[in-house]
Amino acid sequence: MTPVTIGPATLHLGDAYTLRPALGFHDADVLDPPYLIRATGGGRYRKRRPMMDQIVAEQLHTGFDMAIVNPLLCGAAIVFAHNDQLAQLLSLAQGQFHRHALCVWQKTNPQPIANKHYRPDVEFYVHAWNRGYHPAGDLAELLRVSRITSPRGPARFGHPTTKPDALMTKILANVRGQSVCDPFMGTGSTGVAAIRAGKRFTGIEHNPAHFETAVARITAAVAELERADAA
Template structure:
């Protein structure tokens, strides 16, 4: 295991289930685990042109997702529709107006919030400039929105950090961040991105909401 500390961010290279017992509770878990759909195993034409090779890390869903999400008061799990999670009405949706026919028009995030569902429209093309090579990289605008939906919490954990987009969003609102990633090349990318964000400093003022305002469920 390798640990990097960058400002208020602590980043772990390793298996999240092995690291979990050493972690303290956080205000929000905002994470994007594997969906089990083997998307990374089938790079698109454009990904292949950029040098992307087939990868197997999303061939199956993550185990023990409930143990991981339980570490946070607010819980947002992208791809939650692929997992056995408690019923909720507080779904989040990312609508992709320019999605090609071979891709879904939207993605869903499960939350433990008993509140109205919410949707954000962000085009895939609009994020081209920020791409760093991760095949399922989420737009930074989307993860900033997730942080906002979570009430701009003071501490955030992402157990499937990937290229570090959730961590960058956390740094931008001045939140403490815990990130875990087991793939070395993506861990190194995340470290660089979060370090760059830390150098820029906090960009957005936090607007934390009380748990009752977020409609948190007990599950």
């Protein structure tokens, strides 16, 4: 499948595990992969969560294979993971990268559900880097905790787990270098933030509907940047 090129962005419709190794070195890989989630239970509230039905229908609750995080293909990796894959992810960061930090997205609007666990009021990501690719940004940007509202309604772009623009903008401010790859692009939130940060972006997504959303969002981000440059 021929990739779609939009200014400094190249978007691939296909399988991340097949395509990512062929796309070569990027300064940073930013991964928001399918989380390993127990999609059962939830009691009465579960019935009012059609989002969870979409997560199951799109197999977004099955976790991911961490072999896709390859320190030979990226200077740094920023990887989201749900609770049950976090220990494995930290072990990978410890074993394969020079240094790493555990960072937290604290949601200001967590779902009113606990499901025999804690409420989903935080999501974790690990920023792991090799020498020369340590976190970028000024002191105000080098904080590990971000308090940001989770997208609801149209801000989800038809995807059940869209990351908020404000979070991805913060994360991209901590990325050193010029080239960013997101192998689980979804609706293109990483790409939008990368383009706004003036970086080159490579994205992969296997769901055609989400891919088309990413194409539209990144096209708009590139046009916005071109208008700003022309002004």
